Ligand SMILES: Nc1ncnc2c1ncn2[C@@H]1O[C@H](COP(=O)(O)OP(=O)(O)OP(=O)(O)O)[C@@H](O)[C@H]1O
């Protein structure tokens with residue numbers, strides 16, 4: 001078969017910092033290539049080069065050659081890439097929040113019907129053929145096996161569904177030859193990811209080549225025809241999937257052996273010392289509504305919250321921290337918490353890592369240092385020099401703590417003053433986590449703590465959570481789409497379905513039990 | 527060479543390069559046309575000094591995410607009102623200036639607060655709304671100047687009602703700050719008092735930006751959801767920013783008037799937000815990002831350009847008031863250019 005795409009000796013550096021060095025591999029039509037590598041290995045950068053993203057040209061372009069369908073191409077802009085037949089789903093969402101699902105899918109390719117004026121004027125004055133747009137969008141979603149109403153606006157969707165909308169947008173393009181997916185499954189639960197992988201297989205069977213980036217190695221093995229591994233910008237591996245396995249990939253990625261995952265907190269016993277009691281909580285978070293959640297968190301435990309996207313699991317912490325309107329009652333250490341008030345939970349000694357790192361978790365244009373110490377500075381007034389009425393940010397004292405965090409979480413950066421927006425996705429996630437950890441809360445809520453984090457760093461981060469739980473007695477509530485992750489570190493796992501608690505299971509409960517609760521067999525009209 | 531130029535343009539900003547080139551050309555012309563250099567330089571210094579605080583008023587709004595404060599005339603009217611009160615009661619000299627500033631503050635706080643209530647209801651189109659607020663306030667105060675009960679014979683019309691359009695400050699505090707500690711070196715007047723005062727205001731704002739409150743404000747502007755999740759009340763931050771900006775506008779006009787030698791009432795404040803905005807934009811600020819450095823650099827570049835352009839234009843084309851035309855074209859052109867670079871609705 002003819003080679004569709006050939007990356008030929010690609011090199012790229014950001015102001016002297018080499019992030020890609022001699023990357024060279026090929027893709028055939030209909031082939032699925034998995035691109036693996038640690039956080040900051042250069043995966044997204046390589047894809048940005050292929051897709052002609054602005055950042056690349058702005059930072060001095062790249063060296064090497066891209067050969068597409070036998071011709072050397074210089075992709076100057078995403079528009080060029082689309083004309084070549086390259087589609088991309090970025091690591092961060094690129095949807096227009098106020099537009100409907102259908103309009104997002106058909107963006108710039110809207111079906112038009114001639115209007116009165118357009119008979120005498122150029123095409124841009126034609127009218128949108130809305131019914132047709134909705135029909136075709138629904139068709140594209142249908143091919144993915146998704147039932148999403150094409151007429152709702154995108155900001156009302158759960159994050160998991162946004163991902164499907166992005167894919168639908170790409171596969172709806174008739175000239176698509178190569179589809180690039182940068183961590184598409186990071187926001188999906190296992191069952192959703194499963195369905196997603198099936199879709200991708202179908203896409204590939206239709207002759208479309210796929211480049212697939214994921215930190216979930218099971219998926220990589222299951223889906224990809226071949227695997228390319230980057231480490232610190234160098235290509236260290238390019239092989240057929242059948243000649244390798246998960247462990248080899250993991251080791252090649254991180255450059256060291258990884259411990260096997262084990263359930264860390266089975267059968268710990270706790271006194272009935274309730275630190276947080278949630279009663280009949282109802283949170284109006286678009287796309288993730290919870291209807292009636294009652295939960296007790298015991299002091300010292302790690303409680304997991306799982307469930308499918310769109311069923312309300314993430315709304316619980318968001319409601320408690322006042323991000324969305326909520327009703328019901330929450331008692332913290334026996335006293336009622338006025339959770340509707342912004343900052344109240346923080347002032348009481350809780351901390352929160354949002355699942356939406358770009359939208360909520362970070363100040364993208366500020367330094368790593370400011371991002372990390374922000375909450376502690378705001379809530380506990382640390383890292384400030386005080387002069388009577390006036391206070392000044394104390395960079396020096398912040399620096400120490402920040403450098404320590406950078407080391408402990410293995411954040412790949414040029415130093416505490418680097419702008420967060422210029423970090424790789426996984427490293428941004430670590431900064432978000434660090435911000436909450438620095439506050440040394442009594443009760444820590446983390447949503448999707450390892451989203452976009454490579455397996456090596458994931459182990460590190462999960463171990464870190466367990467460590468602070470054991471050593472500092474921090475109670476932790478983890479919300480995650482990844483059941484395995486929850487089982488690794490939690491004492492108990494609550495499954496949320498249709499906006500209510502379907503049940504609470506021990507981490508070593510059989511898979512079927514989890515599956516049953518998630519599918520919401522229990523119904524749940526409480 | 528081309529690459530170098532391109533990179534330079536990128537890091538320094540294209541409009542800034544153009545302005546710099548234009549400034550260079552003007553300085554060259556100044557020598558060619560034998561325009562007295564020390565005199566022009568002295569004028570540059572004064573212009574920079576008296577305009578700086580007005581430009582500084584852009585800082586809080588941009589920090590808190592309300593964008594350029596086109597409603598600067600609101601603060602200016604408060605400053606003018608305070609100025610009139612200081613004249614009415616014959617407050618003279620440096621003391622008079624500081625008294626006027628002090629009097630302006632409560633007015634500015636009140637007006638800024640009222641205006642902020644509106645700003646918090648029109649998120650996303652603050653700049654458009656603020657332009658109209660600025661204009662309406664000027665119109666309203668045109669009536670105000672006629673009906674307010676000022677009685678000092680030196681500031682009201684000899685016949686009829688109301689305050690005069692232009693009030694010379696000779697009797698009170700004409701150039702008092704400029705002349706404080708001033709000295710002359712190589713024929714250039716250095717207005718030390720003025721520099722000290724504006725330096726003080728720059729320092730205060732700079733310190734504020736790095737304070738607890740300042741950092742809260744910055745987060746509210748940069749990412750409201752981030753701010754909320756950290757317990758920052760975004761609307762309060764916007765309110766405080768609007769008030770601060772108004773207060774700085776009020777103080778700014780008093781410094782401006784004393785250095786200029788006149789209070790100008792009625793329609794004079796109408797367009798006064800524009801040179802301030804143009805200056806910070808030239809300095810490299812965007813509607814979402816600003817530093818004290820941007821303010822100072824921008825004011826220096828913009829005001830020296832105007833200060834030099836006036837004599838140059840006058841000696842090139844003696845008849846007519848070309849410099850005024852140049853000023854209007856340049857300042858509005860800059861604003862238009864910078865605003866057009868904002869990505870549709872999103873602040874880059
Ligand atoms: N705009 C930028 N300016 C400077 N450095 C950058 C920029 N974008 C990325 N980098 C650096 O390039 C390196 C590679 O980043 P990249 O985003 O390609 O990593 P990645 O492999 O996609 O990682 P992840 O799995 O975390 O998404 C990182 O060290 C990052 O700090």
Ligand SMILES: [Mg+2]
Pocket residue numbers: 043044045091182424425426
């Ligand atoms: Mg990436």
